[in-house]
Amino acid sequence: MENASKRVEDQLDKELVVYIDGNHYPKSQAKVSVYDHGLLYGDGVFEGIRAYNGVVFKLKEHVDRLYRSAHAIMLNIPLSKEEMIQALLETLRKNKLKDSYIRLLVTRGIGDLGLDPRKCPKPSVIIITDAISLHADGAEENGITTMLSWVRRNPVDSTTHEIKSLNYLNSILAKIEANTNGYDEALCLESNGYVAEGVGENLFIVKNGELITPPPSTGALAGITAEVVVNLAVKLGYKLTVTNLTPFMLFTADEAFFTGTAMEMMPIREVNKRRIGSGKPGPVTKKLLVEFRKIIQDPANGVKI
Numbered sequence: 300m301e302n303a304s305k306r307v308e309d310q311l312d313k314e315l316v317v318y319i320d321g322n323h324y325p326k327s328q329a330k331v332s333v334y335d336h337g338l339l340y341g342d343g344v345f346e347g348i349r350a351y352n353g354v355v356f357k358l359k360e361h362v363d364r365l366y367r368s369a370h371a372i373m374l375n376i377p378l379s380k381e382e383m384i385q386a387l388l389e390t391l392r393k394n395k396l397k398d399s400y401i402r403l404l405v406t407r408g409i410g411d412l413g414l415d416p417r418k419c420p421k422p423s424v425i426i427i428t429d430a431i432s433l434h435a436d437g438a439e440e441n442g443i444t445t446m447l448s449w450v451r452r453n454p455v456d457s458t459t460h461e462i463k464s465l466n467y468l469n470s471i472l473a474k475i476e477a478n479t480n481g482y483d484e485a486l487c488l489e490s491n492g493y494v495a496e497g498v499g500e501n502l503f504i505v506k507n508g509e510l511i512t513p514p515p516s517t518g519a520l521a522g523i524t525a526e527v528v529v530n531l532a533v534k535l536g537y538k539l540t541v542t543n544l545t546p547f548m549l550f551t552a553d554e555a556f557f558t559g560t561a562m563e564m565m566p567i568r569e570v571n572k573r574r575i576g577s578g579k580p581g582p583v584t585k586k587l588l589v590e591f592r593k594i595i596q597d598p599a600n601g602v603k604i
């Protein structure tokens with residue numbers, strides 16, 4: 300897979316800088332302590348955000364979600380939301396990036412080798428502004444292949460993905476399974492066997508011209524891209540139902556697609572070797588995609604760098 304990050308640095312002809320706790324470091328020197336509980340225990344929260352043409356898409360919504368995730372794990376972020384936004388914008392400006400994938404992280408910070416978070420006096424804030432590339436060019440036109448994985452989405456009483464925490468092993472195991480079996484992406488079932496979401500994407504199907512997406516009770520993240528697509532679908536007059544989705548409903552859907560900040564909107568053409576609809580992106584997906592492209596480019600939907 301191409302190295303999107305290297306391409307950005309080649310274009311800029313310089314090394315990107317990364318924000319860590321108030322300072323900017325060249326990427327090659329941007330490091331955290333091996334005693335940081337983000338590394339030792341996955342104890343922290345994060346966001347993935349995109350900037351399009353000099354505007355950070357849905358920045359306030361992402362920052363709000365970061366603080367909600369932090370609240371859920373009792374992590375006190377040492378910056379106000381406004382300070383966080385300013386730090387992020389400043390990092391983008393330093394890197395002269397107008398189009399970017401941004402990773403915002405807050406870890407529990409440096410502690411000792413016990414897992415007690417009280418030993419970590421100061422959470423760490425990290426802001427990476429770079430690029431991301433999940434699939435080869437043309438994936439959006441053709442759709443991607445997926446498989447239902449043996450890895451169940453974490454239950455809502457555990458490391459639920461409703462919290463955007465640094466615990467992503469569940470998603471990584473599903474992704475490894477997809478990789479080793481030659482599929483582009485994996486889908487995760489929740490504990491009862493309903494389809495929850497992708498490894499880092501929400502899922503929609505289209506049946507008889509109507510949209511269906513699983514509820515947050517499956518342990519899926521409340522996606523910001525999904526919310527954009529829901530609002531768009533309603534505006535365009537499509538009926539939208541939030542309900543449990545069985546594998547059968549997915550296999551027999553007319554169309555299916557993923558939504559996510561990194562993946563944007565991505566048509567699914569196959570699930571466990573069952574062709575979805577015609578095997579090509581369907582008319583509803585295509586229509587939504589055209590409108591989605593306009594929304595992400597609209598400066599009214601974000602914060603200017």
Ligand code: PMP
Pocket residue numbers: 347460496497498499500501519520521522523524525558559560561
């Ligand atoms: N589910 C999971 C588990 C994710 O990590 C993501 C990516 N943040 C999503 C869904 C999609 O959410 P969003 O549209 O807010 O990026």
